[in-house]
Amino acid sequence: MIAGPNTSRGARLTTPQEYFDRFNEPLKDQDVVLESPNPALQQELEEIVNQMHDRPYGDMEVLVLDDLGQRSDIYRDLATKLQDAHQVDTVVVKSPDLAVIVSDELTRAQIESLQPPMSNEPNSAVALRAMPQLLDEDPVPGITMVGISGIAIVVAALVTFFQARRSAR
Numbered sequence: 001m002i003a004g005p006n007t008s009r010g011a012r013l014t015t016p017q018e019y020f021d022r023f024n025e026p027l028k029d030q031d032v033v034l035e036s037p038n039p040a041l042q043q044e045l046e047e048i049v050n051q052m053h054d055r056p057y058g059d060m061e062v063l064v065l066d067d068l069g070q071r072s073d074i075y076r077d078l079a080t081k082l083q084d085a086h087q088v089d090t091v092v093v094k095s096p097d098l099a100v101i102v103s104d105e106l107t108r109a110q111i112e113s114l115q116p117p118m119s120n121e122p123n124s125a126v127a128l129r130a131m132p133q134l135l136d137e138d139p140v141p142g143i144t145m146v147g148i149s150g151i152a153i154v155v156a157a158l159v160t161f162f163q164a165r166r167s168a169r
Contacts, residue, residue: 012067016077019065020085027061027082034064044125055132058089058105064124065095075100096122110135 013019026033032045041064049060061082065075079091079102090103099118101111114134121127 014074016074016081019074019078020081023063023078024082024085027063027086031060032062032064035066041125045128048125048128052132055135056105057103057131059087060090060092061086061088062092062094062124062128065093067095068097070095070098072098072100076102092118092128094118094124094127099127106135 013022023033023035030046031049032042034042034045045062045064049062052060063078063082075093075095075098079093079100082088082093083091083102083104089105090101093100097119099115099121101114101118103111106114114131117130117134118127121130
């Protein structure tokens with residue numbers, strides 16, 4: 001947890017470097033850091049992160065911020081800086097209205113499938129807990145449909161081939 005003024009009450013951080021300067025040190029010591037102290041949420045998020053070690057996230061850090069309306073590129077750059085500085089596989093930056101994930105372990109399609117539903121969930125614990133279920137879903141449902149269509153085309157071609165062969169006799 002971070003001691004000091006809450007950015008919503010003090011000066012708002014506006015650049016990735018300002019966020020990094022504020023949260024880099026605390027994240028060196030722990031996997032989960034909250035901008036505003038909340039021991040119950042801290043414990044819950046730490047338990048969720050510990051349970052996710054068996055999943056494909058690798059080493060993971062989570063930063064929960066209070067800011068509303070921040071641009072996603074600011075959080076993405078922050079997550080990238082944290083990932084590089086701490087040499088972790090996955091970093092999640094979550095605010096009430098935004099979730100950004102940077103990961104060497106997840107594909108781009110997986111990350112893009114996770115971020116919208118996690119952004120729409122204001123409760124960071126609920127959003128983080130949903131990550132495994134969201135990953136278990138087909139990140140690109142169209143791929144399944146293309147596969148089924150491909151199989152149907154092959155079957156139709158085979159049926160047509162054998163019928164043409166049969167009628168040629």
